Amino acid sequence: MVVMFMSWYDRCVAEDARAEGIERLRAGALGDDLSFLLARANALSLSAGNAALRPFGLKARSYSVLVLSAEEPGPSQRELAEFLRLDPSQIVALVDDLQSRGLLERQPAPADRRTNVVAATSAGRALLRRAQRAARAAEQTVHAGVTDDERMLLAEALRRIAFLD
Amino acid sequence: MVVMFMSWYDRCVAEDARAEGIERLRAGALGDDLSFLLARANALSLSAGNAALRPFGLKARSYSVLVLSAEEPGPSQRELAEFLRLDPSQIVALVDDLQSRGLLERQPAPADRRTNVVAATSAGRALLRRAQRAARAAEQTVHAGVTDDERMLLAEALRRIAFLD
DNA sequence: TATTGTTATACTCTATAACTATA
DNA sequence: TATAGTTATAGAGTATAACAATA
Numbered sequence: 001m002v003v004m005f006m007s008w009y010d011r012c013v014a015e016d017a018r019a020e021g022i023e024r025l026r027a028g029a030l031g032d033d034l035s036f037l038l039a040r041a042n043a044l045s046l047s048a049g050n051a052a053l054r055p056f057g058l059k060a061r062s063y064s065v066l067v068l069s070a071e072e073p074g075p076s077q078r079e080l081a082e083f084l085r086l087d088p089s090q091i092v093a094l095v096d097d098l099q100s101r102g103l104l105e106r107q108p109a110p111a112d113r114r115t116n117v118v119a120a121t122s123a124g125r126a127l128l129r130r131a132q133r134a135a136r137a138a139e140q141t142v143h144a145g146v147t148d149d150e151r152m153l154l155a156e157a158l159r160r161i162a163f164l165d
Numbered sequence: 166m167v168v169m170f171m172s173w174y175d176r177c178v179a180e181d182a183r184a185e186g187i188e189r190l191r192a193g194a195l196g197d198d199l200s201f202l203l204a205r206a207n208a209l210s211l212s213a214g215n216a217a218l219r220p221f222g223l224k225a226r227s228y229s230v231l232v233l234s235a236e237e238p239g240p241s242q243r244e245l246a247e248f249l250r251l252d253p254s255q256i257v258a259l260v261d262d263l264q265s266r267g268l269l270e271r272q273p274a275p276a277d278r279r280t281n282v283v284a285a286t287s288a289g290r291a292l293l294r295r296a297q298r299a300a301r302a303a304e305q306t307v308h309a310g311v312t313d314d315e316r317m318l319l320a321e322a323l324r325r326i327a328f329l330d
Numbered sequence: 331t332a333t334t335g336t337t338a339t340a341c342t343c344t345a346t347a348a349c350t351a352t353a
Numbered sequence: 354t355a356t357a358g359t360t361a362t363a364g365a366g367t368a369t370a371a372c373a374a375t376a
Contacts, residue, residue, distance in 0.1 A: 021240060021241065021244040022244060022247055022248055024236070024240075025233055025236065025240055025244060025248045026248070026328060028232075028233065028236045029232050029233075029235075029236065030229060030232055030233060030248075031324075032320065033232075033304075034210075034304060034308060034316065034319065034320055034323070035210045035211070035214055035225075035300075035304050035307075036229065037320060037323035037324055037327050038203070038206060038207045038210050038323060039207055039210070039211065039225070040250065040323075040327035040328075041203060041207075041323045041326040041327040042203045042204055042206075042207040043250050044326065044327065044329070045199075045200045045203050045204070045326070046200070046204065049200055060200075060204070064195060064201065067193075067194050067195055067198075068190055068193065068194075068195060070194075071189070071190065071193045071194065075186060075189075075190055076186065079186040079187060079190060082187055083187055083190045083191070083195075085205065085208055135200075139198075139199060139200050142200075142326060142329070143199060143326055144329065145325035145326055145329045146322045146325050146326065150318070150321075150322045151199065151322075153315070153318050153319075153322070154199065154318075154319060154322040154323075155197065155199055155202060156315075157311045157315045157316075157318070157319040158199070158202035158203060158205075158206045158319075159196075159202055160310035160311050161206040161209065161210070161307060161308055161310055161311065162202050162205035162206040162209065163191060163205075164209070164307070164309065164310045
């Protein structure tokens with residue numbers, strides 16, 4: 001189990017001189033550690049995704065909120081927090097930002113006036129369509145090493161881990 | 166592609182009232198998004214791992230450094246940075262901490278005096294053995310939903326994503 | 331001139347608690 | 354009394370640049 005592995009790597013060109021050392025580490029204990037592989041795969045996926053979303057003024061988190069708020073019916077902020085495993089206060093900031101850009105709206109829920117339902121605007125949906133194309137292209141690049149069959153098995157296994165209830 | 170999903174969830178008890186909303190989101194667009202599943206699975210794995218390592222004064226990052234420095238021969242700080250996708254300056258802080266606790270040593274490399282080889286001490290190895298047991302137990306809990314066969318396929322697919330060269 | 335390790339700093343993200351308005 | 358949303362703030366993690374020692 002490991003970590004974020006963020007972006008020093010993104011500006012680092014792998015050196016041949018170090019390659020053998022890295023290969024050695026990879027053959028060691030962590031190279032078979034499922035949590036480590038999960039963390040490293042996620043870090044690569046995340047940084048590729050963030051890079052692809054940057055032209056749209058989005059990051060993984062705001063992109064996720066936008067995707068979910070484009071569903072029908074839209075989620076409450078509480079549901080967003082739980083599904084994305086983010087603190088409700090962080091959802092406030094994300095929704096504030098997207099709302100100020102006219103990409104989504106807070107709609108007071110008729111049944112419970114404490115609750116805001118978050119719904120993408122048509123501008124939000126338009127941006128989302130373009131962003132999704134870019135995100136999917138980035139995802140394909142990151143997952144280029146696995147076949148379509150493997151990808152399905154991978155998704156199923158991850159789903160069982162991600163939603164182990 | 167998504168995000169950290171850290172620990173609000175860890176102190177939140179899922180409510181039945183929200184469960185149907187969550188289920189709906191799960192059936193939507195992100196529920197099939199491999200990057201999202203990767204992020205969420207990793208978040209769960211990471212927080213379970215951090216919890217299991219806390220009694221040993223370790224987190225995922227320091228644990229990873231300790232594991233790698235217990236290999237023979239030990240890695241240089243540069244190799245650690247690249248393998249863990251952390252900035253070299255972050256490795257300094259991690260190694261400082263572990264060294265101050267007597268768990269590893271910096272050994273100047275004979276061949277290149279710029280380089281520090283990081284090597285676990287016997288105290289570090291002893292702690293590591295105990296920590297590894299706890300980490301593996303936590304990992305099993307997180308991955309309880311997948312069979313052994315699936316776990317192997319999962320590891321292989323993740324390896325190809327994590328080390329796509 | 332380039333690389334390893336290091337220090338420093340600004341920034342983003344995360345953790346936590348308190349507050350308000352509704353229920 | 355409990356929940357949804359909000360605000361505030363401290364702490365951890367990340368991004369970036371610069372520096373000394375060595376190659």
